[in-house]
Structure formats: C-alpha cells, structure tokens
Amino acid sequence: MIIDVSWLIKNETEQIIKTEEVDGFKVYDDVKALTPIKLFSQASFKHGLLNIDLDIAYTLEFICCRCLKVFTKEQKLKFKEEYTIGQIQQTFEDNIINSEEIAKELIILNASIKNLCKEDCLGLCAVCGKDKNENKCDCEDYESNPYFDKLKILLCEKDKEV
Numbered sequence: 566m567i568i569d570v571s572w573l574i575k576n577e578t579e580q581i582i583k584t585e586e587v588d589g590f591k592v593y594d595d596v597k598a599l600t601p602i603k604l605f606s607q608a609s610f611k612h613g614l615l616n617i618d619l620d621i622a623y624t625l626e627f628i629c630c631r632c633l634k635v636f637t638k639e640q641k642l643k644f645k646e647e648y649t650i651g652q653i654q655q656t657f658e659d660n661i662i663n664s665e666e667i668a669k670e671l672i673i674l675n676a677s678i679k680n681l682c683k684e685d686c687l688g689l690c691a692v693c694g695k696d697k698n699e700n701k702c703d704c705e706d707y708e709s710n711p712y713f714d715k716l717k718i719l720l721c722e723k724d725k726e727v
Contacts, residue, residue, distance in 0.1 A: 566606045568617070570653050570660040573610040580609035587665050592676045595628040599637070602672070606664040615653055619644040621668050627680040631688030632696050642671050 566583045573579065586601035605620040621642040628635055644667065653660060687697035692704035 566604070566664045568606070568608045568662040568664060570610070570615060570657065570662060573608060573615065574650070577610050580607060582607045585665075587668065589623075590669060592625070592673050593678075595630075596676050596680065597626045598669075598672050599624045599626055602668065604664065604668050608662070608664075613649065615648040615650075617644070617646050617648070617662065617664070617667075619664055619668060619671075621671060623672060625672075625676060627682075629682040629686055630679055631681060631686045632698055633689065634682050634696075636682045640675070642668075642675060644668075644671055 566581070566585060568581060573581065584603070584605045587604050589598045589600035589602060591597050603622040607616075607618040609616050619642075621644070622639070623641075624637050624639050626635060626637050648656070653662075683698075689695065690697055690702045690704050693702050695702045
C-alpha cells in the first residue's frame with residue numbers, strides 16, 4: 566500500500582486502512598517468503614504524528630542446515646511506529662511510504678540464519694551422507710582428518726623422546 570503522507574496531513578480526521586496480499590520473495594539463498602504474504606496496513610495522522618500499524622502473516626520456506634530437508638513455518642509480525650513530520654521528510658522520499666517495502670524489510674530482519682527442521686535434528690552422516698533422522702548408518706561416528714594424522718605422529722614421537 567502506498568501511503569501519501571501529504572494527503573493524511575491535510576485530512577487529519579481521515580485514516581487509511583487496507584488489507585492486501587503481496588507476492589513472495591527470496592529472503593536468503595535458503596529462505597523464501599511464500600506467496601501470499603497477507604498485509605494489513607493502517608495509517609493516520611493525529612496530533613502532529615504519523616501512526617503506522619502493520620500486521621503481517623506469512624509462510625517461510627527453509628532448508629534445514631543439518632539434513633537439507635525443505636520445511637515451512639507460518640509466522641506473524643506486528644509493526645507499530647510513530648513519525649514526526651521532520652522524521653518523515655528525512656526518512657521517506659516525496660512523503661510517500663510503501664508499506665509493502667516495510668513489510669519485506671521486517672520479514673528479512675526477522676528471518677533466522679540457522680534453520681533447523683526440528684530442534685533435535687541429527688543431520689547427515691559425514692561419511693555416507695544418509696539422513697540420520699530417518700535411519701542409522703553403520704559408519705563410525707568419527708573419521709579423522711588426514712591432515713591432522715601427521716600431527717598425531719609428531720606428538721607420539723615427541724612423547725617417545727621425553
């Protein structure tokens with residue numbers, strides 16, 4: 566929704582209320598906001614302050630950072646802000662506010678970086694690549710790194726000399 570602040574200032578007794586559905590977008594490489602994003606916007610100008618209220622309901626699609634499965638989570642956000650005329654002129658170009666852009670910024674800021682399909686996700690086996698959540702593999706739990714094996718030899722030799 567485009568909010569014309571100049572119109573609201575002239576019509577101080579009026580308010581703008583709109584419910585709309587916004588297209589989804591890519592938040593990060595492994596996170597997408599799915600369509601539709603439901604956005605309820607309300608704006609009014611009273612006592613020298615612009616009041617903006619947003620209610621955002623959306624679904625995020627994630628890729629689990631341990632097992633690489635795709636999963637979704639429904640989320641809701643509320644945004645309530647007051648701006649003075651000076652803040653409006655400094656922050657928003659031509660006294661125009663786009664509530665859709667504010668909603669997208671809020672979704673991006675609230676998206677978590679580490680996403681797990683479930684708290685106790687076991688992930689993939691580092692040796693065979695099987696999903697440990699579905700079935701247990703027969704691989705050893707720990708496979709040493711060949712680069713560190715040479716350090717182990719040095720440590721063993723040092724113990725022999727002392």
